[in-house]
Amino acid sequence: MLHPLVSKLPITSESGLSTNLLSPAELEALNARIAANADQWLADNAPKTKTKLPRKPKSTRGPKPKxxxxxxxxxxxxxxxxxxxxxxxxxxxxxxxxxxxxxxxxxxxxxxxxxxxxxxxxxxxxxxxxxxxxxxxxxxxxxxxxxxxxxxxxxxxxxxxxxxxxxxxxxMEGIEPEPKACEWNDCDDLCKPTVEELAKLHYDLRTLTQFKTAEEYEAEYPTHQTTATVVAFPVRPQHQHPKKQEVLRMLAQGMAVKAIERDTGVSAKTIRKWRDEMRTVQLELQAA
Known part of the structure; x- marks a missing residue:
């Protein structure tokens, strides 16, 4: 007994042309049946994702949430x-x-x-x-x-x-670290030159005056320029930082440098510079 679809297969005549093809309605029905089977397979076998349920509105009664x-x-x-x-x-x-x-x-x-x-x-x-x-x-x-x-x-x-x-x-408490002196650890293990070695070095670096005097050598091969060319560059206009006034106001209120840095985005180094400038101006006004 043949499958129903087998009976629908195209039959080729001696001339090589198909004599039995599916009609458009049959093709549409076959496509719908295959799509339905594919959707059912996906529903049964595809991984299921968990979706979070919408949160219920909290009641105004009772204790406040922690x-x-x-x-x-x-x-x-x-x-x-x-x-x-x-x-x-x-x-x-x-x-x-x-x-x-x-x-x-x-x-x-x-x-x-x-x-x-x-x-x-x-x-x-x-x-x-x-x-x-x-x-x-x-x-x-x-x-x-x-x-x-x-x-x-x-x-x-x-x-x-x-x-x-x-x-x-x-x-966290806004306490500035105390500056520490730089500690230099000399790891150079070179030997200190002796008196004889220093004397020989001075002798080798002496001015050779066998053919000319020292003044003549200096005149012929000057070691430094007698005149200097000074180039004056235009002064760059100083544009005020857009958040400088806000930072100065926070400093006047006694806020810590780290807290101001988090709120304004200005670097701590710049904030300390403005703080020092403000203190200098205040000292000058008090002295006047």
Whole structure:
């Protein structure tokens, strides 16, 4: 017994021309059937992506959601001196991440899964204020799982504040480091020349006056120019920095240099220069 489609195959006559072809309606039906089978296969076998459900609006009643200020925001991260994984804090972060956050019995059917250290340091780097909703949006987590990370951050902060190096503590409190004198370590192991070697060197560098006097040699081969050409370059106009007035106002309010650098984007070196200029002007006014 032949398949129904086999009966529809083109039959070639002796002249070489097809005598039995599918009609446009039959081709359209065959195309629709193949497309339906392909869609059904994709629906059964394609990987399914998880979509986050829209967040329900919070009620105004009851206690306000917990918000934790991040004191390390701007001081820890990929673009900072300490990096995303500061050495002084990694023992604390890893230790708290390994706590039993799921309250599952450890046995045949139970396990204790730790939190992600990478996600914890991303929170330290990215969020100025840690809330449950902010962690949900940053890490794409559910509300219950995000609450675990908020609680872990709440436990991490006190221990990190106690473990801060002195340099980071000064930076966070806006204390300028005290300038230190340069220490020169002479590693040159060359021998000091003796008196005889110095005398021979002076003798070799003497002025040869066998044929001419020293004045004649100087006149013939001058060692320096008697006249100097002075070229006056036009004075460049000094354009005031667009954020200089804002920086001076912040300095007058007593803000730290690092805080001004984060808010305005002006380098700390430029801010210190403007601060010194402002202090000089104030001293001149007081002296007058």
């Amino acid at each position: 918000m934790i200020e991040n004191p390390f925001y701007g001081f820890i991260g990929r673009t900072t001196y300490w990096g995303r994984y500061p050495a002084f804090a990694m023992d604390i972060v890893v230790g708290i991440a390994r706590l039993d956050w799921y309250d599952r019995p450890i046995g045949v059917n139970g396990k204790s899964t730790q939190l992600s250290v990478r996600k914890l340091v991303m929170i330290l780097e990215s969020l100025p204020a840690v809330t449950n909703e902010a962690v949900e949006d940053l890490l794409q987590l559910g509300e219950r799982h995000a609450r675990r990370y908020v609680k872990a951050i709440e436990l991490i902060f006190p221990w990190m504040m106690e473990s801060r190096p002195q340099s980071l503590l000064n930076e």
